[in-house]
Amino acid sequence: MSNDPKVLTIAVLGGTGKEGSGLVLRWAESGYRVLIGSRDAARAAIKADELNTILGEDIVRGLDNVQAAAEADLVVVSVPYTAHKEIMESIKDVVQGKVVVDVAVPLNPPAVRTVYIPEGKSASLEAQAILGERVKLVAAFQNVSAVHLQEYKHGVNCDVLVCGDDADAKNEIFQLIEAIEGMRAIDAGPLANAVAVEALTPVLLYINKRYKVVGAGIRITGLE
Numbered sequence: 026m027s028n029d030p031k032v033l034t035i036a037v038l039g040g041t042g043k044e045g046s047g048l049v050l051r052w053a054e055s056g057y058r059v060l061i062g063s064r065d066a067a068r069a070a071i072k073a074d075e076l077n078t079i080l081g082e083d084i085v086r087g088l089d090n091v092q093a094a095a096e097a098d099l100v101v102v103s104v105p106y107t108a109h110k111e112i113m114e115s116i117k118d119v120v121q122g123k124v125v126v127d128v129a130v131p132l133n134p135p136a137v138r139t140v141y142i143p144e145g146k147s148a149s150l151e152a153q154a155i156l157g158e159r160v161k162l163v164a165a166f167q168n169v170s171a172v173h174l175q176e177y178k179h180g181v182n183c184d185v186l187v188c189g190d191d192a193d194a195k196n197e198i199f200q201l202i203e204a205i206e207g208m209r210a211i212d213a214g215p216l217a218n219a220v221a222v223e224a225l226t227p228v229l230l231y232i233n234k235r236y237k238v239v240g241a242g243i244r245i246t247g248l249e
């Protein structure tokens with residue numbers, strides 16, 4: 026892997042979706058090489074073409090999820106919680122030794138505005154248990170609305186809480202967060218703390234409905 030972070034190749038699995046394609050767009054715009062992963066490589070290629078048209082450059086490529094995870098230096102998983110266990114099992118062999126960023130939020134439809142704690146306490150703790158200790162799992166972006174990521178050329182005004190047990194892996198993700206205009210990375214502690222960060226998202230979804238807004242996010246005060 027190069028020391029220049031922008032030489033990193035990032036795979037976003039579920040990058041055809043709302044949150045994932047927003048992250049792809051932002052990182053590609055910032056100069057990273059980005060791969061979209063999908064269950065269907067053709068669907069990933071179509072989404073990559075769409076984003077390359079927006080970007081005005083051929084930066085993004087589409088592959089199937091396992092190929093994308095195998096080719097990348099760093100893997101971001103952005104799929105619904107219902108697909109989370111299956112996708113983690115499918116990439117386990119190809120992500121050993123890599124940093125994996127989990128964006129998933131456990132939700133229990135239709136009660137998506139009520140906190141749901143899954144059996145393994147959090148999606149990212151479940152991911153770490155599946156992938157094993159050689160994978161450096163980082164939990165991030167759970168509180169960042171896709172609506173804002175998709176607003177190309179507009180900054181994303183929010184903090185991103187980052188949880189993980191490996192300091193170097195967290196530092197890599199801080200750089201990816203701060204490559205997106207307006208975002209600030211906040212070290213929120215070990216992976217165990219992701220229980221609280223993931224649980225904040227149903228609270229934000231409640232706030233969206235209650236106050237008739239889209240994409241409520243968070244800012245931590247008192248750090249300046």
Ligand SMILES: NC(=O)c1ccc[n+]([C@@H]2O[C@H](COP(=O)([O-])OP(=O)(O)OC[C@H]3O[C@@H](n4cnc5c(N)ncnc54)[C@H](OP(=O)(O)O)[C@@H]3O)[C@@H](O)[C@H]2O)c1
Binds near residue numbers: 062065
């Ligand atoms: N949307 C937001 O604002 C937001 C904000 C913060 C966090 N999140 C979290 O980010 C994750 C992705 O959210 P999203 O809104 O982007 O979801 P989404 O658009 O509904 O789905 C993302 C992608 O996941 C893949 N997928 C869907 N069902 C699958 C299945 N059963 N098995 C395997 N892959 C499947 C699909 O890709 P292919 O069909 O191409 O395989 C889809 O494009 C979720 O865990 C969500 O809680 C979302």
